[in-house]
Amino acid sequence: MDITGADFIRGMALLGAGLAMGLGAIGPGVGEGFAAGKACEAIGRKPEEAGLLTRTMLVGQAVSESTGIYSLVVALLLMFVVK
Amino acid sequence: MKELGKIWTWVLDVGGYHLVFNVSTIIMTLIVMGFLILFAHLATKNKSLIPSTPQIIGELFVANFWKLTVDALGEDMAKTYFPLICALFMFLWCCNVMGIIPGLEEPTKDLNTPLGLGIMGFVIAHYAGIKTKGFKKYIKEYFEPIFFMMPLNVVGELAKVVSISFRLYGNIMGGSIIILVVSYLVYDVIIPPLLYGFFGLFVGTVQAFVFTMLTLVYISVQVR
Numbered sequence: 001m002d003i004t005g006a007d008f009i010r011g012m013a014l015l016g017a018g019l020a021m022g023l024g025a026i027g028p029g030v031g032e033g034f035a036a037g038k039a040c041e042a043i044g045r046k047p048e049e050a051g052l053l054t055r056t057m058l059v060g061q062a063v064s065e066s067t068g069i070y071s072l073v074v075a076l077l078l079m080f081v082v083k
Numbered sequence: 084m085k086e087l088g089k090i091w092t093w094v095l096d097v098g099g100y101h102l103v104f105n106v107s108t109i110i111m112t113l114i115v116m117g118f119l120i121l122f123a124h125l126a127t128k129n130k131s132l133i134p135s136t137p138q139i140i141g142e143l144f145v146a147n148f149w150k151l152t153v154d155a156l157g158e159d160m161a162k163t164y165f166p167l168i169c170a171l172f173m174f175l176w177c178c179n180v181m182g183i184i185p186g187l188e189e190p191t192k193d194l195n196t197p198l199g200l201g202i203m204g205f206v207i208a209h210y211a212g213i214k215t216k217g218f219k220k221y222i223k224e225y226f227e228p229i230f231f232m233m234p235l236n237v238v239g240e241l242a243k244v245v246s247i248s249f250r251l252y253g254n255i256m257g258g259s260i261i262i263l264v265v266s267y268l269v270y271d272v273i274i275p276p277l278l279y280g281f282f283g284l285f286v287g288t289v290q291a292f293v294f295t296m297l298t299l300v301y302i303s304v305q306v307r
Contacts, residue, residue, distance in 0.1 A: 058289055059289070059292065059293055059296060062250075062289050062290060062293045063250075063293060063297075065250075065254075066246060066249070066250040066253075069249065069250055069253030069254055069257065070249060070253065072253050072257045073249055073252070073253045073256075076256070076257075076260070
């Protein structure tokens with residue numbers, strides 16, 4: 001069985017999609033865990049501020065998640081657009 | 084699984100132009116707009132001291148976002164920009180949460196909607212900056228701290244639009260694709276409703292709030 005150029009491009013695009021998603025998920029994972037840990041510490045110190053801290057934590061996590069989302073968009077482009 | 088990431092389009096060739104309309108996005112946006120107009124009508128129909136249910140919901144939206152807007156912009160400017168912020172949140176929330184109703188799909192799943200809203204926020208923020216600071220001072224902002232930092236500042240401003248719109252689009256699109264794939268794997272048993280609860284309600288609400296807050300922050304950065 002011969003591997004043509006189109007097959008090679010398709011395979012490399014799928015490999016790139018997997019790499020983009022896997023490597024791109026490291027940063028947001030570490031960052032969000034760090035934010036959640038710090039929020040837990042702060043709630044332990046000041047339990048009466050739990051509502052405000054949780055809201056701020058969620059918004060911060062949603063913002064820091066965006067790099068992971070970019071890698072998801074790149075992975076989707078590689079999977080569905082590169083033919 | 085074949086229809087993954089596919090959008091219904093309607094192609095029109097008029098006078099040498101090749102026009103493509105994303106039909107489902109347009110229809111869903113119109114449904115959201117109709118729903119919001121209906122909600123506004125119900126909330127303000129018979130205002131009284133003992134409020135009806137739509138009036139309570141409307142008052143909750145207005146009171147909370149008024150506080151946030153005043154914190155970011157101050158009392159005077161908040162009067163101008165508060166309707167924009169509140170309406171933006173209500174529209175985005177309805178758009179993001181819409182996917183949990185069978186047969187409907189989120190307009191924000193299509194990149195055109197978030198990108199349009201992001202460009203709108205960008206234009207409004209810069210208009211507010213020019214209006215409050217004056218054109219000369221606005222231009223001078225780009226040449227800080229040193230004059231050759233100008234290209235970097237311009238790219239930074241443009242990157243804001245890309246980041247804000249791709250964040251919303253990626254979250255909603257990724258959520259709906261995960262729901263589709265997992266539903267296919269488990270033959271629609273037990274797990275999909277939980278996923279709809281997480282990706283539809285929770286992520287949709289958080290992302291609508293983040294988009295609104297970032298638009299507000301961009302306006303307040305330009306105004307300062």
